[in-house]
Amino acid sequence: xxxxxxxxxxxxxxxxxxxxxxxxxxxxxxxxxxxxxxxxxxxxxxxxxxxxxxxxxxxxxxxxxxxxxxxxxxxxxxxxxxxxxxxxxxxxxxxxxxxxxxxxxxxxxxxxxx
Amino acid sequence: xxxxxxxxxxxxxxxxxxxxxxxxxxxxxxxxxxxxxxxxxxxxxxxxxxxxxxxxxxxxxxxxxxxxxxxxxxxxxxxxxxxxxxxxxxxxxxxxxxxxxxxxxxxxxxx
Numbered sequence: 358x359x360x361x362x363x364x365x366x367x368x369x370x371x372x373x374x375x376x377x378x379x380x381x382x383x384x385x386x387x388x389x390x391x392x393x394x395x396x397x398x399x400x401x402x403x404x405x406x407x408x409x410x411x412x413x414x415x416x417x418x419x420x421x422x423x424x425x426x427x428x429x430x431x432x433x434x435x436x437x438x439x440x441x442x443x444x445x446x447x448x449x450x451x452x453x454x455x456x457x458x459x460x461x462x463x464x465x466x467x468x469x470x471x
Numbered sequence: 472x473x474x475x476x477x478x479x480x481x482x483x484x485x486x487x488x489x490x491x492x493x494x495x496x497x498x499x500x501x502x503x504x505x506x507x508x509x510x511x512x513x514x515x516x517x518x519x520x521x522x523x524x525x526x527x528x529x530x531x532x533x534x535x536x537x538x539x540x541x542x543x544x545x546x547x548x549x550x551x552x553x554x555x556x557x558x559x560x561x562x563x564x565x566x567x568x569x570x571x572x573x574x575x576x577x578x579x580x581x582x
Contacts, residue, residue: 388568397479399559399572400515413569448514452568459505459517459561460570 361463369469377435378466382451392448477573490547494560503563550580
């Protein structure tokens with residue numbers, strides 16, 4: 358495992374549908390982060406996990422969003438009843454708790470809500 | 472006031488010149504500072520991190536940190552067309568390693 362893996366790479370969905378994204382972090386990394394990036398903006402923090410525990414959620418994460426990290430391995434981000442404003446790149450990053458360096462990001466999932 | 476501020480650019484420099492990218496941050500408790508490079512349609516890639524006041528050099532890249540002025544900069548020497556990308560400044564406050572990003576500065580290196 359040489360990097361953070363995200364699937365799918367692209368997702369087009371109709372407004373009102375539910376979507377789920379998956380992130381597989383670097384295997385020894387115990388911290389996992391979800392960010393959202395819209396065009397012309399920097400990534401915005403959504404939530405993070407230490408092992409299986411979700412320790413912080415941004416106010417950006419409305420009730421339609423839910424994230425899980427069962428067993429502290431892969432993570433899923435689900436968006437229910439998608440809206441056009443949810444169209445963005447969803448980025449996952451992982452890092453070791455003790456690490457002094459920055460995140461490693463996955464390739465991202467680009468969501469388009471039509 | 473935004474937590475991390477960058478000029479969105481574009482910043483245009485000729486090939487071979489020094490590109491200077493700047494960033495200011497608002498939280499004096501910030502401890503860790505990062506520069507990410509992001510090519511169009513791709514995810515951010517970490518290129519530099521710095522924790523202490525002063526300069527840190529890695530190849531053609533130099534990161535500069537001035538905590539008193541709450542200012543971080545990235546210098547790219549001998550700029551190449553392949554350096555054309557958006558450069559994101561990012562700041563972390565503490566132990567949770569949660570990073571706050573600026574909007575990024577678009578750099579264009581003209582051949």
